[in-house]
Amino acid sequence: MIFSERELDAIIKTLEKANVPGYTVMKHATGRGPERVVTEDMEFTGLGANAHVIVFCEQELIDKMRDNIRDDLSYYGGVAYISEATPL
Amino acid sequence: MIFSERELDAIIKTLEKANVPGYTVMKHATGRGPERVVTEDMEFTGLGANAHVIVFCEQELIDKMRDNIRDDLSYYGGVAYISEATPL
Amino acid sequence: MIFSERELDAIIKTLEKANVPGYTVMKHATGRGPERVVTEDMEFTGLGANAHVIVFCEQELIDKMRDNIRDDLSYYGGVAYISEATPL
Amino acid sequence: MEINPILQNVLAPPVLFFLIGAISVLFKSDLEIPAPLPKLFSLYLLLAIGFKGGIEIQKSGFTDQVLPTLSAAILMSLVIPLIGFLILRFKFDVFNSAAIAAAYGSISAVTFISAESFLESQKIAFDGFMVGALALMESPAIIVGLLLVKFAAPKNRPKSRKMHLSSILHESLLNGSVYLLLSSLIVGFLTASSNPSGIEKMEPFTGQLFYGAECFFLLDMGIVAAQRLPRLKNAGSFLIGFAILMPLFNAFIGVFVARFLSLGPGNALLFVVLCASASYLAVPAAMRMTVPEAKSSYYISTTLGLTFPFNIVLGIPIYMSLVNTIIPFSPL
Amino acid sequence: MEINPILQNVLAPPVLFFLIGAISVLFKSDLEIPAPLPKLFSLYLLLAIGFKGGIEIQKSGFTDQVLPTLSAAILMSLVIPLIGFLILRFKFDVFNSAAIAAAYGSISAVTFISAESFLESQKIAFDGFMVGALALMESPAIIVGLLLVKFAAPKNRPKSRKMHLSSILHESLLNGSVYLLLSSLIVGFLTASSNPSGIEKMEPFTGQLFYGAECFFLLDMGIVAAQRLPRLKNAGSFLIGFAILMPLFNAFIGVFVARFLSLGPGNALLFVVLCASASYLAVPAAMRMTVPEAKSSYYISTTLGLTFPFNIVLGIPIYMSLVNTIIPFSPL
Amino acid sequence: MEINPILQNVLAPPVLFFLIGAISVLFKSDLEIPAPLPKLFSLYLLLAIGFKGGIEIQKSGFTDQVLPTLSAAILMSLVIPLIGFLILRFKFDVFNSAAIAAAYGSISAVTFISAESFLESQKIAFDGFMVGALALMESPAIIVGLLLVKFAAPKNRPKSRKMHLSSILHESLLNGSVYLLLSSLIVGFLTASSNPSGIEKMEPFTGQLFYGAECFFLLDMGIVAAQRLPRLKNAGSFLIGFAILMPLFNAFIGVFVARFLSLGPGNALLFVVLCASASYLAVPAAMRMTVPEAKSSYYISTTLGLTFPFNIVLGIPIYMSLVNTIIPFSPL
Numbered sequence A, B, C: 001m002i003f004s005e006r007e008l009d010a011i012i013k014t015l016e017k018a019n020v021p022g023y024t025v026m027k028h029a030t031g032r033g034p035e036r037v038v039t040e041d042m043e044f045t046g047l048g049a050n051a052h053v054i055v056f057c058e059q060e061l062i063d064k065m066r067d068n069i070r071d072d073l074s075y076y077g078g079v080a081y082i083s084e085a086t087p088l
Numbered sequence D, E, F: 001m002e003i004n005p006i007l008q009n010v011l012a013p014p015v016l017f018f019l020i021g022a023i024s025v026l027f028k029s030d031l032e033i034p035a036p037l038p039k040l041f042s043l044y045l046l047l048a049i050g051f052k053g054g055i056e057i058q059k060s061g062f063t064d065q066v067l068p069t070l071s072a073a074i075l076m077s078l079v080i081p082l083i084g085f086l087i088l089r090f091k092f093d094v095f096n097s098a099a100i101a102a103a104y105g106s107i108s109a110v111t112f113i114s115a116e117s118f119l120e121s122q123k124i125a126f127d128g129f130m131v132g133a134l135a136l137m138e139s140p141a142i143i144v145g146l147l148l149v150k151f152a153a154p155k156n157r158p159k160s161r162k163m164h165l166s167s168i169l170h171e172s173l174l175n176g177s178v179y180l181l182l183s184s185l186i187v188g189f190l191t192a193s194s195n196p197s198g199i200e201k202m203e204p205f206t207g208q209l210f211y212g213a214e215c216f217f218l219l220d221m222g223i224v225a226a227q228r229l230p231r232l233k234n235a236g237s238f239l240i241g242f243a244i245l246m247p248l249f250n251a252f253i254g255v256f257v258a259r260f261l262s263l264g265p266g267n268a269l270l271f272v273v274l275c276a277s278a279s280y281l282a283v284p285a286a287m288r289m290t291v292p293e294a295k296s297s298y299y300i301s302t303t304l305g306l307t308f309p310f311n312i313v314l315g316i317p318i319y320m321s322l323v324n325t326i327i328p329f330s331p332l
């Protein structure tokens, strides 16, 4: 599970490069992090709100892309967390 | 946690039949899966974007509806994963 | 992970008071709970849809705010669940 | 003589689009107007109604009829919820009774503008100050509803839910839709008095576009109403009956008050429609915030699923013939 | 003589805005029209096209030309998918072939209104009943597509995917965009016959606003089309060729049918454009629901990424010169 | 003499709706214009401003005044950020200083159109080519801001954040709002020169609707500004002072430049307003992408929470009297 922002394109590129089986994107998220507050008005001003990206994949894939995603997030801000999940 | 699409109605019917205590739906999700890419333009063309459905429920309920949901998802595509969660 | 509604402001105040490192809000969620059905038409009528709030934080912070959040939710309805997650 | 105006009303574009929306649900079409587009039209209509109303009030000035009519309007929005409450208490607890009663005491702006469209198509004159009545009838019903909860609710209500007068006033006056309507009215009034060129420049937006936007919004309302209707089954026949008979009853009182005020047929119809219509914007929003014990599906499904369609399609022409029957020699 | 009308077509605001949208993607501008705003314009255009078409049909009445033209339109939307299916089967399986073929048999309303705008700018007359042809050509192609799947699909299709005639009809007639277009047409017709004052009041919304809304929508379509285009590479050159040659082929048949019907140049162009255009609203929606085996990226990327831009920018003037060449002494 | 134009400015519908929005936040009304509706109006306004501006430029042609005025405009948008940067460096690091300075060097289209509305209500003439100045002042300020970061930033900036000239140009010219404004200008220009009937057909959308859409958008801007204001407290009094004094200072320079260019009073006011206004669309978007070290709450809360309201409500009439005072015998 990842929280990101305008770097959505970069993140998706990273995901694609790691050959994840799929991902889901939910835009229009707002929030607050240690560095920034993201509000709804940032959507019509050009700033862009947050995007919430969910990826279900194997542990090894996560390891593969960890560094790249960290790089992306350290640049623009955002958080990524991992939970265990089993397919239904 | 489930990822689905235009079969939202079918899924909700399945959930209701299984007597889940509740569910939450978030529409307007986009993404990519093993079979299809879902983009934002699919929302105004009649295709419809994805829906993200979250259900908190007991393990036994999950077992009850597993097959039905799998059926629904195998038809139109989508993924369903389960995580453990404890009420706050 | 929390599910709430028009009490979004109250919940965020609770989160801020507990000094969470951050949170993410996704509005426009619909759903059904044990008490109420929340539909899309409740968004243009003044009722307001649900909001989905995600917080990544330490266990102790959760303990700190548990009671306040429960209070908020018992008033207007909503659910809160906790999953384990490790930072990427 | 009865059927003709009903048919004429039904064949107007706004009502036709409403029916199209409703039929689409019936036939399980996947026609959908996704959120937040309905909100756009709802905000627009409130803004435009208020703005145009403010201009009209400034233009027509405060004639002899204005003050009595507005006072009577406020009175109606105080009395109707009380009557409704007494009736509803036979079946429901204090919370639900108060919430539903408040909704029927308040008004529906879209029903009002449908009545205006009906009058225009029938070439019957009406006055701009009636929008003032519309604006003034929203809040009192909310106040009555919340006061009913405050004083009639069981004493063991948890402390956090005790209502204070300040929060009652806040909910009733600063509710998004009440606030937008009232403040647009003030903007219209100020513009008309100090900046008449502004009126002209707003006209294409608030005036010319209005009818079409109303149609688009009613298309969505048709969808919403038809989706709401089946949920009324759970509410029981008492509530279903209430949702049809209460408007008729309120219209009946209204028409006699209108006669007493010697309103012309146009104003009389609008007055009656205000009495008969029920709120699905301001009141539900206020109630969901302050009376979470009340079931929103009760107060919103009745108003949106039954009373609103009834008024739009059948009610308005029925009320018109009521007005024509009961108010004699209606002067123009 | 060929280049001039193309340039004139390109220099019209709708096409220019379409190009702006496409160029913004090319240059990686972050210009974006977020969902659900495109849906707002898409719903609006369907409603307005239908409403205005209904009025025109009522006004023009059922002249001699109406019935043959509408019949020919329906026929074309039945025949074209069959031809397309046969061609596509060389490369694709039944599911994909049927879905793509249905899209090309059906129509694109925005292409149609672009052709209307082109005719207006060229001051060439056309008849309102052509909107009827537009409305009637959507469903038959869907029906043919689904019937092809029903009868040509491999026998081992899982039971749950067996299609019944009722669901075929449901998808083809009650599909959101088909339903909105058809029902708005009926509303327009009813309004024109029983409530002419309603037409005037709708005019600013459905009439005056139309051109600008079309431009705004085409801005988004430019973005979408340019985003779709690169994905066509995966689809292979066969499909890319199909997306350009099939419209030309259909236009060619269409122009001879138009000649046979002795349509005037305006109506003839609209008829040809209906044949040449491909659906990206109704058909994809129906196919995604009922034929999940077909790749949506095939049928939507071809129609949206290639055929639509081709028709809007180059196709319409080409078809016009085709009409002028093949139909002699075109009578007005 | 000073108070009168201010009051007149405040009593115009756009400003009144702005105040209504702001007051709704003050009184904690739950009035809300949910995303992405504000984006719809923001896109619409940019498109309409550009389109109308392009037409005006084509019509007025390139008179003697055009080139000097546009050059001066570009010059101002290069100089202002430099001055701002020097001032801000007293308190802020390079990143924040550059980002804020760029915002004040760039312009706010809505402030510009508010000034146009003010001039119209005062019946003071102005020229269409000033929209060209608006369009040309957006990018240079961004370029200066990014160059400042490139050359003044501490050397230990991580490699991934090194800026290349190409990306600086990309951000400044292909930013969504810059791109839409510029390209709509071009569309307007092309339409006016080659397709005059297109202008007429766009007029209801880009012309007549404009004023009302501006009001609706300003209602939202009022809400946003009032929500932003309290966050300025954290930014400290230096920034608060900057947000008020910098526009005044820029206006002061601007009015002398306008005098030097011997602009008429209308054009002069617009020129001054362009200098005094600060960007909350293009610049923040570019900065958030390329200078993540700068705090977005600094550059957006100042421009949106303070400078914008100040200009809209008080600034424009103040600048007008400044123009009238400093530019003698202003010729028409």
Ligand SMILES: Nc1ncnc2c1ncn2[C@@H]1O[C@H](COP(=O)(O)O)[C@@H](O)[C@H]1O
Pocket: A003, A004, A029, A030, A031, A032, A033, A034, A035, A036, A037, A038, A050, A076, A077, A078, A079, C020, C021, C022, C023, C024, C025, C054, C055, C056, C057
């Ligand atoms: N602890 C957290 N829990 C949930 N969301 C977070 C958290 N921290 C940051 N976020 C999200 O990440 C975004 C970027 O934060 P930042 O790194 O401060 O720019 C915020 O706007 C939030 O939406």
Ligand SMILES: Nc1ncnc2c1ncn2[C@@H]1O[C@H](COP(=O)(O)O)[C@@H](O)[C@H]1O
Pocket: A020, A021, A022, A023, A024, A025, A054, A055, A056, A057, B003, B004, B029, B030, B031, B032, B033, B034, B035, B036, B037, B038, B050, B076, B077, B078, B079
């Ligand atoms: N591994 C995954 N992680 C997250 N979302 C997924 C994943 N696989 C599929 N999805 C979602 O499920 C949708 C349907 O995928 P498909 O089964 O390929 O049609 C996609 O559009 C994604 O939104």
Ligand SMILES: Nc1ncnc2c1ncn2[C@@H]1O[C@H](COP(=O)(O)O)[C@@H](O)[C@H]1O
Pocket: B020, B021, B022, B023, B024, B025, B054, B055, B056, B057, C003, C004, C029, C030, C031, C032, C033, C034, C035, C036, C037, C038, C050, C076, C077, C078, C079
């Ligand atoms: N078991 C559940 N799983 C997921 N969401 C739920 C669940 N129960 C309630 N919700 C969400 O919480 C909201 C409020 O429910 P209620 O407490 O019935 O008012 C619902 O509209 C749902 O969106």
Ligand code: NA
Pocket: D080, D103, D104, D105, D106, D107, D250, D274, D275, D276, D277, D278
């Ligand atoms: Na009432």
Ligand code: NA
Pocket: E080, E103, E104, E105, E106, E107, E250, E274, E275, E276, E277, E278
């Ligand atoms: Na076709």
Ligand code: NA
Pocket: F080, F103, F104, F105, F106, F107, F250, F274, F275, F276, F277, F278
């Ligand atoms: Na400036």
